[in-house]
Amino acid sequence: MTIIRKLAACAVALGALGTATAVIAEDKPTIVTVVKVTGENWFTRMEEGVVAYGKDNASVTTSQVGPAKADAAQQARLIEDLVAKKVSAIAVVPMDASALEGVLKRAGQRGIKVITHEADSMKNTMVDIEAFDNKVFGARFNEKIAECMGKSGKWTSFVGSLGSLTHVQWADGGSENAQKYPEMELVSEKNESFNDANKAYEKAREILRKYPDIKGFQGGSAVDVIGIGRAVEEAGLQDKTCVFGIGLPKDTGSYLESGAVDGISFWDPKDAGFVMNKVADMVLKGEEIKDGIDLGVPGYEKVTVKKGAGEGVILVGQAWVDVNKSNYSRYPF
Amino acid sequence: MTDLTSTATAPAGKPSAAGIWHWLLRHPPVFTLIMIVLVCLVVGMINPDFWQVANLFDILRASTVRGLFALGVLVVLASGGIDVSFTAIAAFVMYSITMLVTNWMPDMSMPVILLLAAAGGAGFGALNGLLVHSLRAPSLIVTIGTQYVIRSFLLTFVGTALFMNIPVSMESFGKMALFTHHSASGTISVLPASVLVLLVAAVATWWILQRTLIGRGVYAVGGSPGIAERLGYNLRVVHVFVFAYAGLLAGIAGIMHVSSNRLANPFDLAGTELEIIAAVVLGGARITGGSGSVIGTMLGVVLITLVSNVLILVGIPSTWQLAIVGVFIVMAGTVFSLRPRR
Numbered sequence A: 001m002t003i004i005r006k007l008a009a010c011a012v013a014l015g016a017l018g019t020a021t022a023v024i025a026e027d028k029p030t031i032v033t034v035v036k037v038t039g040e041n042w043f044t045r046m047e048e049g050v051v052a053y054g055k056d057n058a059s060v061t062t063s064q065v066g067p068a069k070a071d072a073a074q075q076a077r078l079i080e081d082l083v084a085k086k087v088s089a090i091a092v093v094p095m096d097a098s099a100l101e102g103v104l105k106r107a108g109q110r111g112i113k114v115i116t117h118e119a120d121s122m123k124n125t126m127v128d129i130e131a132f133d134n135k136v137f138g139a140r141f142n143e144k145i146a147e148c149m150g151k152s153g154k155w156t157s158f159v160g161s162l163g164s165l166t167h168v169q170w171a172d173g174g175s176e177n178a179q180k181y182p183e184m185e186l187v188s189e190k191n192e193s194f195n196d197a198n199k200a201y202e203k204a205r206e207i208l209r210k211y212p213d214i215k216g217f218q219g220g221s222a223v224d225v226i227g228i229g230r231a232v233e234e235a236g237l238q239d240k241t242c243v244f245g246i247g248l249p250k251d252t253g254s255y256l257e258s259g260a261v262d263g264i265s266f267w268d269p270k271d272a273g274f275v276m277n278k279v280a281d282m283v284l285k286g287e288e289i290k291d292g293i294d295l296g297v298p299g300y301e302k303v304t305v306k307k308g309a310g311e312g313v314i315l316v317g318q319a320w321v322d323v324n325k326s327n328y329s330r331y332p333f
Numbered sequence B: 001m002t003d004l005t006s007t008a009t010a011p012a013g014k015p016s017a018a019g020i021w022h023w024l025l026r027h028p029p030v031f032t033l034i035m036i037v038l039v040c041l042v043v044g045m046i047n048p049d050f051w052q053v054a055n056l057f058d059i060l061r062a063s064t065v066r067g068l069f070a071l072g073v074l075v076v077l078a079s080g081g082i083d084v085s086f087t088a089i090a091a092f093v094m095y096s097i098t099m100l101v102t103n104w105m106p107d108m109s110m111p112v113i114l115l116l117a118a119a120g121g122a123g124f125g126a127l128n129g130l131l132v133h134s135l136r137a138p139s140l141i142v143t144i145g146t147q148y149v150i151r152s153f154l155l156t157f158v159g160t161a162l163f164m165n166i167p168v169s170m171e172s173f174g175k176m177a178l179f180t181h182h183s184a185s186g187t188i189s190v191l192p193a194s195v196l197v198l199l200v201a202a203v204a205t206w207w208i209l210q211r212t213l214i215g216r217g218v219y220a221v222g223g224s225p226g227i228a229e230r231l232g233y234n235l236r237v238v239h240v241f242v243f244a245y246a247g248l249l250a251g252i253a254g255i256m257h258v259s260s261n262r263l264a265n266p267f268d269l270a271g272t273e274l275e276i277i278a279a280v281v282l283g284g285a286r287i288t289g290g291s292g293s294v295i296g297t298m299l300g301v302v303l304i305t306l307v308s309n310v311l312i313l314v315g316i317p318s319t320w321q322l323a324i325v326g327v328f329i330v331m332a333g334t335v336f337s338l339r340p341r342r
Helices: A003-018 A041-056 A072-085 A097-109 A134-148 A165-178 A197-210 A224-234 A249-258 A269-285 B002-006 B017-026 B028-046 B053-078 B086-104 B110-135 B139-158 B168-175 B194-211 B213-223 B225-230 B235-261 B273-282 B294-309 B318-337
Strands: A030-034 A061-065 A089-092 A113-117 A127-130 A153-159 A184-186 A216-219 A242-246 A263-267 A304-307 A313-316 A320-323 B177-182 B188-192
Touching (some): A030 A072, A041 A269, A072 A089, A097 A113, A134 A165, A134 A320, A153 A197, A165 A184, A197 A224, A197 B235, A216 A224, A224 A242, A224 A249, A224 B188, A249 A263, B017 B028, B028 B294, B053 B086, B053 B177, B053 B188, B053 B213, B053 B235, B053 B294, B086 B110, B086 B139, B086 B235, B168 B235, B213 B235
Parallel strands (some): A030 A089, A153 A184, A242 A263
Antiparallel strands (some): A263 A320
C-alpha cells in the first residue's frame, strides 16, 4: 500500500467515526441529534424516536450521534465536526450546557438551526425542549408519597448531588408541595447519593436508624430508588414505607416487584427524540413555535412556550410517564 | 511500623506528660484509635441511637470495600509510591467480569470469580508497576494516566449501561450473613460475610509486610531506594509487586462492591481514591513512604467510614456534610504532621 492509499484509508475510517458523513451527500435537509453518550439504554431508546421521525417524514434525513464516553469536550468536538459539514439542524442533549455555548454560537452564525433538550439555561439555542417543569415534576412525586403515606408522617428526599440543578429542583418542588399537608414532616432533606446506588443504600440505612418511623422517600438520581429500595427491603419495611422517584423500568423492576419501591416516573426518551426532530423540522420550514401548539406526541399535545435564557424559547411539555408494579414491563429500557 | 524499631524507645520510668506525648507520636495507630473513641463518645452523646448493633454492622459493611482498597494503597505508600488508579481497575474488573459471567458462564462459582478478579486486577497493577519502573516517572503521574486509559477503555469498549441481573453466585454471596440481628423495634440488620474477605486480606497483608523478604524490601525501598538497591533489593521486583498487589486487592474489592450492591454500574467507585488515601494516612502511614501498618490502616478506614456514616444521625444538613468530613481530615492530618521528621 502506498502512503497515499494508507492515508485515504485512515480518512475513510475517521469519516466513519464521524458518522454524519453519510447524510451530507443528499440534498434534503439533514437533522443530526447529538446525545451525551452512545450505548446507554436511555439514548438507544432516544434513537428510536429520531429514526422514527425520519421514517415518517421523507422530506428530511435524521440521524443520531454521540461520544463513546459521557464527556463534554468530546461532545463539543462532535458538534464542531457537524458545523464544518454544515448540516441543516443540530439537536443536542448537552453534557454540560456552558461548555457548548461557544460551538453552538458558531453553528447559529453559520445558519445551522440549533435545538436543545434538558438545557434551560442555554443561551445559544433557538428552542430548548423540556419534557416537563421540574418543580411540577417534584411536586408530583410528593403528591404520590403524600397519598401513599396518608398525608402524615416523616419523609425525606435524595439528590444525586447538590450540584445537580434538576435534582435539587425536584426535591424543592416536593418540599413546597408537602407544605399543603401540615402533618407531613420533612427530615434530613436532600441526601446526596453521588449517583451511586450503594451510597444511597448507606444513607437510607442511616436514615432508617435515626427515624425508624419514617414513611416516605423521594429519590433524585435514577439509581437512588434502587439503593433506597434495597435498604427498605433488607429492613423488611416494604409495606410500611412509600418510595417514589425517578428511575428506569428495567433497572428498578425487581424492587417494584417486591414492593420496596412503590412507583417510578421518567420521561420517554423516544418521545423526546421525536419531538426534538419535529421542532427542528418546524424551524427549518419557518413555522412559528408558539404557546399551546400540539406536537402530536403524548405529553406534548399542548406545550407551554416561554422566553429562554438567550434569544430562543423554552418549550415545556407534560411528558412524564408514571409506572408501578402493574405496568413497568411495557417500557423496554 | 518497621521504622519504629529503628528509633530508640523512650527511657522507661516516670510517665510524664511529655513522655506520653512522645510515646503517642511513635505509635500513630493509637492516635487513630483515640480519635475513633472520641467521635463515638461525642456522637453517642448527641444521639443515643448511635449505640445500636445495626450501626456497628453498617459501619463494618461500609468499611469492606474501602478497607480492601486501603490495604493496597498502604503497600504502595510504604514503598514510597502512590496509586490513584485502583478505583478504575476495580470498576473495570467488576464490570467486565460481571458481564462475562452473566453472558457466557452463568454458573461460575464465587471462588473462581474472585480468583479471576484478583488475576485481572493484578495484571493491571503489574502494568502500572512496570511503567513506573521503566519510565522512572513519578507514580502519581503514571497512575493518573493509567486511570484515565482504563476508565475510557471500560466506558468505550465494554459498556456504560447498568447491569441489574448479576450472576446468582455473586448475589447469594452478597446476601450471605455472618450474623443477623433483630432489634426490639422489629427491624432486621445483617452483618454480611464479605467482612471476612477484608479480614483475610488484612492478615495476608500484615504477613507479607512483616514476615516476608519482599515486605522488608517494600519498606526499605520506601525509606530510600538508593540504599535499598545497594542492600541487594531488586527495585523492579518491588515496584511491580506493590502495584500488582494493590491491583489484586482492587479487583477483589470491585467484586465485593458488585455483590453487596446487587448491580454493576461502570460509573461507580470513581472519585473515591482520595478519601482512601486519606484513610491510610490517618492510619499513620507517611505519604512519603517507608512506614505504615495494617492495624493503623484498618483504624484509619474505620475512622473515615465512621465520620461519613454518622452525620445524618447527628443531624448535620447534607449541604454541610462534605465540609465536615473535609475539616475532620485536615484536623486529623495536622495531628500526624506534628510527628518528628526522620
